[in-house]
Amino acid sequence: MGYRFKDLTAACHDDWRAYLEHDFVRQLADATLEQEAFRHYLKQDYLFLVHFARAYALAAYKSRSLADLRHAHEGLKAILDLELGLHVGFCRDWGIGEEELDGLPEARATMAYTRYVLDTGHRGDLLDLHVALAPCLVGYGEIADWINGRAGTLRGDANPYDAWIAMYESDEFQAARRAEEAWLDARLAEVTPRRFEELATVFRDATRLEIDFWQMGLDCAL
Numbered sequence: 001m002g003y004r005f006k007d008l009t010a011a012c013h014d015d016w017r018a019y020l021e022h023d024f025v026r027q028l029a030d031a032t033l034e035q036e037a038f039r040h041y042l043k044q045d046y047l048f049l050v051h052f053a054r055a056y057a058l059a060a061y062k063s064r065s066l067a068d069l070r071h072a073h074e075g076l077k078a079i080l081d082l083e084l085g086l087h088v089g090f091c092r093d094w095g096i097g098e099e100e101l102d103g104l105p106e107a108r109a110t111m112a113y114t115r116y117v118l119d120t121g122h123r124g125d126l127l128d129l130h131v132a133l134a135p136c137l138v139g140y141g142e143i144a145d146w147i148n149g150r151a152g153t154l155r156g157d158a159n160p161y162d163a164w165i166a167m168y169e170s171d172e173f174q175a176a177r178r179a180e181e182a183w184l185d186a187r188l189a190e191v192t193p194r195r196f197e198e199l200a201t202v203f204r205d206a207t208r209l210e211i212d213f214w215q216m217g218l219d220c221a222l
C-alpha cells in the first residue's frame, strides 16, 4: 500500500514510454512531421477535447466533496478556457475554420479513446475516472518535458509546431498537470494492492489508446 501516481506509469512502463516517445511526437519535435498529419491530428484532437471536457464534467457530477468538485472544475477550466481556446486558434492558423470543426467526421481512434474514458467514469468511481484521464493531462505535460530534454528538438521559428509545444510546457498547463498528479498521489496512497491492479489496468488501457491516437494522426486515418 502507499501507492503514488508514479506507480501507475511504472506498472505499464513500456506502453508509457511508447506513448511519450511515439514517432508522431519525435517528428513534431524535429519539425519533420508531415503537415497533413498534423492537420488531421488537430481536427481529431478538437473532437477529443470536447469529449474530454465532458469527462471532467462527469467528474464534477461524481464528486462527493467540495474539494473534489473544485478539482474537477479546475480540470474542466484547463480544457475549456486554456486548451480548447488555443486549439481553435491553432486550427484557424492551419486553415481549419470553425464551420469545418463543427462538421468533422470522427475517427475510430477518437471514438475508442473518448468513449473508453467516459464509460470507465460511468462504470467506476471518481478515482477510476481520474485514472482514465491521467494519461491525457499528465502525459502531455510529460511529453513537453521529454521534447525539451532531447537533442534533436527544434524550437522557435525553425519549427512550425513550436506553438503546440509552447502550450503544453506553459505554466498554466503544467500547473493543471501537477494538480492532477497531487490529487492522484493522495488517493492512491489509500488503495489496496487489489484495487491498485484494477486501476493500473485502466491506466494502461488509456495509455494504449493514446498510442493509437498518435498513430491515427501519422496515418491520417478515419
Ligand SMILES: Cc1ncc(CO)c(N)n1
Pocket: 045, 048, 049, 083, 135, 136, 137, 140, 210, 213
Ligand atoms: C489525445 C489527447 N490526449 C491528451 C491531450 C492533452 O489534454 C490532448 N489534447 N489530446
